[in-house]
Amino acid sequence: MKSSPSTYSRTIAEKTTATKAIFSSESDHRLHEMLATNKFGTFFGVSQEVLDSVWQTLTSQTGESVIYISMEIGADLDVFHPVCDRLQQLEITTHPDESINQFLQLFLQGPVKIPNYSGGLGVLAGDTLKSFADCKIPVAGISLLYRQGYFSQLVDSKIGQIAWASQWEPEKTPGLYLLHDPESPSQPLTIEVPFYDLQGIRFAAHAQLWLKMEINEALDFFVPEILLDYQTPLSPDWIQDAAQHLYNSSSEKIKATQRRLLGAGVTPVMETLGLTCRTMHLNEQHGVGVILSLITRLLQEKYGAHYETEVTDHDILSAATEVAKRLVFTIHTPVKAGHDRFDISVYEELVNPFCRRILNLLALDTHNPSVYNFTAMAMKLNRATNSVSRLHKEVTQKQFPQYADKITAITNGVHHLTWTSDARAELFDTFPDLHNWRRDPSVFANTEALQLNNKFRTYFEQAWRTDTKILVDYVNQMLITHRNQRLTTWIDPPNYLSCLKDEDAPLEHTTFTLGFARRFSTYKRADLIFADLDRLAAMITENNWPVNFIYAGKAHPSDEPGQDLIRNVLAIQEELYLKSNGLAKLVFIPGYDMHLAKMMVAGSHAWLNSPKRPLEASGTSGMKAALNGVPNVSIMDGWWVEGYHNGQTGWKFGYEGLVTPEHFSEQPSSLLYNEDSDSFYTVFPEMLRLFYDPTLHDQYIDKCIANLTLNYPIFNTHRMAAEYVARYDLDLAPKVQGEMEKFRRLYCSDPSFESGLK
Numbered sequence: 001m002k003s004s005p006s007t008y009s010r011t012i013a014e015k016t017t018a019t020k021a022i023f024s025s026e027s028d029h030r031l032h033e034m035l036a037t038n039k040f041g042t043f044f045g046v047s048q049e050v051l052d053s054v055w056q057t058l059t060s061q062t063g064e065s066v067i068y069i070s071m072e073i074g075a076d077l078d079v080f081h082p083v084c085d086r087l088q089q090l091e092i093t094t095h096p097d098e099s100i101n102q103f104l105q106l107f108l109q110g111p112v113k114i115p116n117y118s119g120g121l122g123v124l125a126g127d128t129l130k131s132f133a134d135c136k137i138p139v140a141g142i143s144l145l146y147r148q149g150y151f152s153q154l155v156d157s158k159i160g161q162i163a164w165a166s167q168w169e170p171e172k173t174p175g176l177y178l179l180h181d182p183e184s185p186s187q188p189l190t191i192e193v194p195f196y197d198l199q200g201i202r203f204a205a206h207a208q209l210w211l212k213m214e215i216n217e218a219l220d221f222f223v224p225e226i227l228l229d230y231q232t233p234l235s236p237d238w239i240q241d242a243a244q245h246l247y248n249s250s251s252e253k254i255k256a257t258q259r260r261l262l263g264a265g266v267t268p269v270m271e272t273l274g275l276t277c278r279t280m281h282l283n284e285q286h287g288v289g290v291i292l293s294l295i296t297r298l299l300q301e302k303y304g305a306h307y308e309t310e311v312t313d314h315d316i317l318s319a320a321t322e323v324a325k326r327l328v329f330t331i332h333t334p335v336k337a338g339h340d341r342f343d344i345s346v347y348e349e350l351v352n353p354f355c356r357r358i359l360n361l362l363a364l365d366t367h368n369p370s371v372y373n374f375t376a377m378a379m380k381l382n383r384a385t386n387s388v389s390r391l392h393k394e395v396t397q398k399q400f401p402q403y404a405d406k407i408t409a410i411t412n413g414v415h416h417l418t419w420t421s422d423a424r425a426e427l428f429d430t431f432p433d434l435h436n437w438r439r440d441p442s443v444f445a446n447t448e449a450l451q452l453n454n455k456f457r458t459y460f461e462q463a464w465r466t467d468t469k470i471l472v473d474y475v476n477q478m479l480i481t482h483r484n485q486r487l488t489t490w491i492d493p494p495n496y497l498s499c500l501k502d503e504d505a506p507l508e509h510t511t512f513t514l515g516f517a518r519r520f521s522t523y524k525r526a527d528l529i530f531a532d533l534d535r536l537a538a539m540i541t542e543n544n545w546p547v548n549f550i551y552a553g554k555a556h557p558s559d560e561p562g563q564d565l566i567r568n569v570l571a572i573q574e575e576l577y578l579k580s581n582g583l584a585k586l587v588f589i590p591g592y593d594m595h596l597a598k599m600m601v602a603g604s605h606a607w608l609n610s611p612k613r614p615l616e617a618s619g620t621s622g623m624k625a626a627l628n629g630v631p632n633v634s635i636m637d638g639w640w641v642e643g644y645h646n647g648q649t650g651w652k653f654g655y656e657g658l659v660t661p662e663h664f665s666e667q668p669s670s671l672l673y674n675e676d677s678d679s680f681y682t683v684f685p686e687m688l689r690l691f692y693d694p695t696l697h698d699q700y701i702d703k704c705i706a707n708l709t710l711n712y713p714i715f716n717t718h719r720m721a722a723e724y725v726a727r728y729d730l731d732l733a734p735k736v737q738g739e740m741e742k743f744r745r746l747y748c749s750d751p752s753f754e755s756g757l758k
């Protein structure tokens with residue numbers, strides 16, 4: 001029997017309501033599954049089972065887990081926020097249970113910036129911990145919580161960079177929890193770290209413990225990051241001041257204090273939380289002070305309460321050898337400013353006489369016995385030292401010849417789920433060749449066929465246009481905002497284009513767009529390609545090839561030469577615009593952070609890196625571009641030596657000869673501005689020609705796709721994590737171990753290590 005139209009529609013309506021009811025009770029259930037509690041607090045995003053099992057591993061007597069110690073961790077939620085993504089997928093916006101609803105609103109609408117990083121080192125730490133979570137490697141991270149962040153950057157056209165305290169509220173940030181003291185749950189969980197005043201009297205610095213959960217995309221594993229917050233009234237004012245900003249370097253003492261707040265906090269945190277991690281990974285030497293407490297504890301166990309007076313120097317040294325077996329150290333830079341050396345006198349106020357005795361035995365600088373060299377100490381006391389690219393390994397071996405044998409390379413990577421743009425991710429999702437790419441970035445390894453797949457090439461270009469439009473719209477909106485703000489603030493708009501008439505100013509998304517963004521520091525030579533403006537403008541006007549140059553980056557507030565570089569870039573804008581008849585538009589975007597980085601790497605048509613070789617130990621922003629299929633144009637330094645593949649993936653320029661200790665200098669006279677810019681001017685027209693000439697454009701896209709097939713499988717943190725796991729020597733579940741081996745088979749940063757492994 002045929003049903004009448006009205007009956008028919010009623011059945012549909014009933015059906016829909018019924019499905020909705022089932023769906024909502026199911027999603028209700030899903031939300032309860034996302035709530036978990038233990039003696040330290042209540043957490044949102046993982047199930048009770050996941051919380052318990054991760055915690056159980058990290059506190060198990062076997063000690064088969066790792067503590068990852070880093071001065072900074074960059075993991076902003078506006079670039080990767082799996083819990084929020086899941087809620088959006090489930091389309092849940094409110095919940096009747098108020099305790100759940102609060103979390104729900106916080107995760108859907110709460111702040112997304114966690115300004116606990118300054119640049120590449122912190123972003124790498126965040127990316128690394130995310131991959132450990134994805135791959136289910138039991139790791140806990142530890143860092144400080146800086147209530148004034150690093151700094152917020154304003155830029156004035158004449159003054160240049162202006163640094164402000166970052167405003168953020170840890171209390172209101174999703175996924176960040178102040179832990180409770182299990183003994184008295186209304187109180188925060190705290191640790192204390194001993195310090196000494198000028199008279200040698202002991203006092204304590206107190207930190208409350210925060211936990212940031214780095215939850216993986218499947219929500220079935222997480223890495224806890226413990227953040228030490230010394231800004232409690234229990235700590236003396238000067239300690240609170242020293243902990244306020246990341247890399248506060250207003251005095252030697254403050255710098256050294258900040259390092260101690262991290263290093264000396266590690267064992268108290270482990271004891272308070274019951275963490276048993278046998279292996280400790282130092283992400284750069286900042287936290288190397290942990291060695292002092294490890295040695296002291298070992299001696300105390302062995303020689304009892306009076307160890308301080310009873311042990312010989314030999315006992316201390318053998319304890320140090322014992323402790324070193326637990327440590328894995330990654331060195332990140334050959335640049336002096338990145339290495340910690342402090343005057344001995346500073347330590348008279350920071351540690352007790354016994355710790356100074358340890359330091360005198362282990363940390364004295366060989367060239368200058370009035371300073372402690374902490375980089376050298378970290379290099380001496382570990383079971384594995386890693387540099388962050390193959391070239392950086394050679395450089396590090398030359399800088400520390402006495403440890404050359406134990407230095408190996410693990411080339412950095414980036415977290416692919418964080419850095420692949422939404423438009424690119426959607427593209428990857430739709431191609432069967434790339435099935436499962438979210439879980440397994442190695443799927444890109446066998447996809448050469450994509451080069452010949454016209455559908456893929458077309459969709460790739462479409463996704464790219466979407467991303468370029470997002471970037472260019474952002475810049476244009478910023479230019480207008482700055483112009484309007486002119487009347488209401490004392491900041492002079494940083495960009496010349498803000499001052500032009502509306503119709504002249506806006507950037508176009510069809511214009512070739514070159515991106516450059518990173519910390520501004522002398523050796524990174526942000527203004528290199530502007531060394532000869534006439535020549536640069538000429539190649540643009542001769543062929544009528546318009547170019548957008550989009551720049552961003554912060555200089556450390558006490559790095560004057562770094563800030564000069566920002567002023568140089570601003571000062572060039574007008575001249576470049578006029579000399580190129582308005583074809584070249586150079587824009588500086590203030591406030592570089594992860595979100596801007598993601599927008600820039602995906603929206604640019606090429607990514608520029610112009611450091612002085614070999615001072616860029618790795619560099620990671622170029623990898624972020626590569627994972628979006630954006631070619632790099634770079635000095636042969638850091639990762640690019642490995643990612644260049646004979647030009648299949650981009651362009652190289654500049655000095656690439658032998659590296660000797662003379663090349664380590666950052667003196668202005670040895671920065672090779674003339675030679676390297678000259679070399680850039682020979683490749684740049686070739687790039688523009690491939691981009692603009694319709695008969696050659698296919699060759700440009702070839703390079704893009706080659707980035708996906710050749711670089712995606714290598715320069716991701718899953719592969720990097722797998723190489724670290726081999727150094728950690730962990731006993732892992734066979735399934736996890738198998739995945740790690742699969743990633744390691746894709747690439748081996750250091751064949752000499754692999755042969756040692758057998």
Ligand SMILES: *Cc1c(COP(=O)(O)O)cnc(C)c1O
Pocket residue numbers: 118119120121123517518519592593594597598618619620621622624
């Ligand atoms: C990736 C990233 C960096 C590091 O860039 P490099 O090219 O390695 O210097 C610095 N800052 C932010 C915000 C980043 O996202």
